[in-house]
Amino acid sequence: MRGKFISLEGGEGSGKTTAIHFIREWLDDQKIPYIMTREPGGTPLAEEIRQLILTPREEAVNDVTELLLVFAARAQHLAEKIQPELNKGVWVISDRFLDSSYVYQGKARGGDLAMLDQLANWVVGDNKPDATLVLDVPVEVGQERVVQRQHQDRLDKESLAFHQKVRDGFLERAKADPKRVKVVDASQSLESVKKQIEEQLAKLNKTWAGDC
Ligand SMILES: Nc1ncnc2c1ncn2[C@@H]1O[C@H](COP(=O)(O)OP(=O)(O)OP(=O)(O)O)[C@@H](O)[C@H]1O
Ligand SMILES: [Mg+2]
Numbered sequence: 781m782r783g784k785f786i787s788l789e790g791g792e793g794s795g796k797t798t799a800i801h802f803i804r805e806w807l808d809d810q811k812i813p814y815i816m817t818r819e820p821g822g823t824p825l826a827e828e829i830r831q832l833i834l835t836p837r838e839e840a841v842n843d844v845t846e847l848l849l850v851f852a853a854r855a856q857h858l859a860e861k862i863q864p865e866l867n868k869g870v871w872v873i874s875d876r877f878l879d880s881s882y883v884y885q886g887k888a889r890g891g892d893l894a895m896l897d898q899l900a901n902w903v904v905g906d907n908k909p910d911a912t913l914v915l916d917v918p919v920e921v922g923q924e925r926v927v928q929r930q931h932q933d934r935l936d937k938e939s940l941a942f943h944q945k946v947r948d949g950f951l952e953r954a955k956a957d958p959k960r961v962k963v964v965d966a967s968q969s970l971e972s973v974k975k976q977i978e979e980q981l982a983k984l985n986k987t988w989a990g991d992c
């Protein structure tokens with residue numbers, strides 16, 4: 781049986797990477813085979829593209845350039861890692877995926893949504909995640925969490941208004957596709973976030989088992 785594909789989404793410092801650890805524990809408990817991966821990146825070539833996207837630089841990065849780099853990395857990631865693993869029956873958990881493109885390159889940067897749809901259809905097609913968990917926190921909370929980190933990348937350094945658009949964008953994605961996209965209140969304690977995630981995974985797994 782094909783594995784399930786789950787993506788984690790949310791703004792900087794919302795707790796995606798932390799959530800991945802909780803998912804790992806749940807999958808281990810259920811004895812489900814899985815791999816963890818991330819976007820942009822996930823394969824050696826896609827990780828090189830990630831560096832190109834995130835490195836702070838003097839030269840202005842054109843919005844279309846950023847969009848195409850993200851989708852170039854995604855095409856590689858899907859073909860060389862995600863699809864082969866799902867076909868083997870392995871679950872794939874990705875720290876960010878397609879929703880981030882709609883939110884960052886679309887909503888936050890005001891990118892052309894028709895172009896995004898075209899790229900999404902071309903590069904991702906039917907290979908959307910089976911489920912997406914959006915880690916939602918007020919922008920100030922996310923910012924406080926990342927400020928404590930030493931290394932800040934190009935997107936961490938955006939304005940508060942940009943990060944607010946990012947938060948709104950993810951909530952809109954959840955509203956538009958509530959069957960796939962589930963919101964986790966990540967402003968809560970780590971214990972509560974863990975519990976919310978386990979509840980969502982248990983519910984999803986039950987639905988998927990019923991679909992077979
Ligand atoms: N619910 C929480 N309560 C308190 N602190 C938290 C919570 N979730 C995450 N943190 C802390 O906030 C910081 C950022 O969390 P994490 O790295 O998981 O976020 P992220 O969404 O992966 O960020 P990025 O987008 O930058 O990768 C970490 O130091 C983490 O320990
Ligand atoms: Mg992270």
